[in-house]
């Protein structure tokens with residue numbers, strides 16, 4: 001029997017988080033980093049934020065039993081490593097799809113991602129530290145506080161010694177890559193990987209930062225973020241509402257399928273760091289198949305971006321460093337058992353290729369799951385038309401939809 005345990009890793013500020021983001025928007029600069037990470041709401045023992053009365057989250061386990069840890073990264077701005085002292089973890093699922101099981105000592109999880117791992121309580125006794133620590137392989141300010149929690153074999157006295165664990169360093173790109181490279185979809189008879197093989201839309205989107213002038217900002221300019229050089233502007237009428245009711249003037253469907261200006265994305269950055277603003281969507285017919293290469297840029301700094309697509313799962317068919325090469329790189333794509341998920345990290349100074357089938361009508365955001373980047377405009381949306389008949393068409397809004 002498997003015992004299910006929910007583990008939510010998060011971030012915590014000593015300030016009002018609204019004040020933090022408002023201060024950043026006023027200055028035009030990045031928001032303050034958090035003061036601590038948390039596991040199930042507690043920074044845990046061994047941290048400066050720990051209160052003496054409660055040492056943090058404790059998971060009581062019984063020797064010989066098997067546990068399934070359902071890990072959710074609910075942090076706002078940071079990808080995290082998760083580790084348990086003295087225990088290997090077996091990954092079996094990510095973003096609600098099965099994976100081929102594999103053993104690892106560290107799990108990498110981005111904001112918005114979920115990961116199920118099996119843990120066998122195969123030690124006899126004692127206390128073992130669990131740790132959630134930041135992964136950041138760019139020169140970006142982060143909260144480097146490690147959150148901790150305790151795995152405690154029951155029947156032991158409270159004073160038994162703790163087995164510690166050393167988290168990977170924050171710049172452990174190799175550990176992150178090994179984890180990513182081990183992820184494969186199950187691709188069994190019962191759960192086949194239905195990777196689109198014929199592609200209707202082959203897209204390349206750059207993801208990265210920029211700097212725009214800002215007369216209301218104390219710095220005179222502000223950091224922005226963009227997809228294909230478009231910093232997304234949120235409309236005052238909801239996109240889905242505008243789409244369903246044919247309200248014009250809310251969005252346009254001219255989102256560029258390729259970078260408007262080609263440059264060496266991961267090389268010398270252009271002198272002009274400006275982006276354009278717009279509420280631009282990319283239109284897809286029902287059932288259209290999409291290959292999308294997400295290319296990081298070196299503007300301001302290369303950085304890893306966990307990109308989340310609403311409405312669909314996608315297959316991660318390829319990834320690499322530097323610029324995507326459309327002639328060479330597709331030859332190495334995994335079209336057999338690529339991992340299927342809904343949030344994927346684009347490596348710092350590299351690219352990730354995904355494929356999906358647009359079989360869900362409506363308007364679907366795609367954005368960086370780092371809250372700071374999405375606030376700066378690193379988002380866009382796909383508008384997917386209706387197919388044939390009511391089963392392939394958008395439902396009307398519910399009759400009790402609030403009108404304000």
Ligand SMILES: *[C@@H]1O[C@H](CO)[C@@H](O)[C@H](O)[C@H]1NC(C)=O
Nearest residue numbers: 014015016019020021023032
């Ligand atoms: C952000 O950090 C600065 C420097 O530590 C501090 O002065 C400021 O009060 C912080 N802002 C908020 C909203 O907590």
Ligand SMILES: *[C@@H]1O[C@H](CO)[C@@H](O)[C@H](O)[C@H]1NC(C)=O
Nearest residue numbers: 141142143144145146169170
């Ligand atoms: C964490 O960040 C603080 C503040 O930037 C710094 O003083 C400290 O040395 C860092 N600790 C580690 C382990 O990197």
Ligand SMILES: *[C@@H]1O[C@H](CO)[C@@H](O)[C@H](O)[C@H]1NC(C)=O
Nearest residue numbers: 137169170171172173174175
């Ligand atoms: C990671 O950072 C440490 C400390 O700053 C440095 O010594 C080390 O070379 C870095 N490792 C990589 C792979 O960049």
Ligand SMILES: *[C@@H]1O[C@H](CO)[C@@H](O)[C@H](O)[C@H]1NC(C)=O
Nearest residue numbers: 028029211219220221222223
């Ligand atoms: C802030 O202002 C300085 C000085 O004008 C400028 O060099 C820098 O690029 C600005 N930073 C941002 C993010 O706008």
Ligand SMILES: *[C@@H]1O[C@H](CO)[C@@H](O)[C@H](O)[C@H]1NC(C)=O
Nearest residue numbers: 242243244245246247386396
């Ligand atoms: C919106 O336009 C489409 C295509 O012209 C039409 O089929 C549909 O009925 C319109 N929807 C509404 C709510 O007016």
Ligand SMILES: *[C@@H]1O[C@H](CO)[C@@H](O)[C@H](O)[C@H]1NC(C)=O
Nearest residue numbers: 263264265266267268322323
């Ligand atoms: C892009 O820039 C990188 C790093 O400077 C360089 O190695 C590479 O040759 C450049 N690529 C092209 C096509 O210019």
Ligand SMILES: *[C@@H]1O[C@H](CO)[C@@H](O)[C@H](O)[C@H]1NC(C)=O
Nearest residue numbers: 229260261270272274275276
């Ligand atoms: C992005 O758009 C701005 C505003 O139109 C333009 O000045 C800039 O050159 C564009 N940059 C790229 C890389 O396309």
Ligand SMILES: *[C@@H]1O[C@H](CO)[C@@H](O)[C@H](O)[C@H]1NC(C)=O
Nearest residue numbers: 176177180304344345347348
């Ligand atoms: C995979 O590893 C890279 C390191 O190259 C990281 O930047 C990226 O975010 C990871 N992808 C995930 C967690 O999906």
Ligand SMILES: *[C@@H]1O[C@H](CO)[C@@H](O)[C@H](O)[C@H]1NC(C)=O
Nearest residue numbers: 286287288359386387388392
């Ligand atoms: C979409 O694909 C499904 C399954 O392949 C098919 O049954 C359906 O007719 C297709 N619909 C359209 C509008 O192409």
Ligand SMILES: [Cu+2]
Nearest residue numbers: 305368370373
């Ligand atoms: Cu990002």
